[in-house]
Amino acid sequence: MARAGAILRVTVRTVGELLVTFSVLLALFIVYQLYYTNVVGRQAMDHEVASMHRQWTDAPPARAAPAAPHGESAPAVAPPPPAVLHNGDDVAILHIPRLGSGIGAAGIPVLEGVGLDILNKATGHYPGTALPGQIGNFSVAGHRKTHGEPFRHLDEMRAGDLVYVETAQAWYTYRIDADPVIVQPTDLGVVDPVPGEPGVRPTQSLITLTTCNPWWSSTQRMIVTGHLIATGAHP
Structure with missing residues (x-):
């Protein structure tokens, strides 16, 4: 009986120590996910934006978004011809006033690709979708939580909000058409050239x-859509 009691005490103590160790590791993991990945992610985004600005030497970027247009207008500058992009290539910089200045204060970088290697340091351009200013559907994915969480407040976007897209060639201004909608992760039609109408010419x-x-969670997707209302060259 004494031996059995000793074994029980050792077992209980060992299990208790394992639970404490597990709790500490879990707490560290939560801190890592909630805070550290955001610190690193935002530093990475700032680095990407600064890198784009350095590379755009032939077309110095404007430091402020153009004034909101008062009405619909055709693009003033023709968009560049389609480019062959590879995973990780620079695409654009987003400026979204509704999301606030705390996230991507210098702008939110957009790189080619939507894998975690891209989304953990920027937002990602869906390969095969239109580039900024082009006819079609310029489609971008981003984290809502962790890794800089550039789209954390995407649920606060409202119809009429403006999204400014900065490239080496021009600023493209898009107006949001409606409040965010929720779709299933399998609904890939939202990034079609004409959303939800595959094969239709945009x-x-x-x-x-x-x-x-x-x-x-990734059980659903939140979608925000808009259309181009103005194009302007860098001042």
């Missing part, structure tokens, strides 16, 4: 922003 320049919904 006639407009659209933008689609996507992120996971709800927080900490």
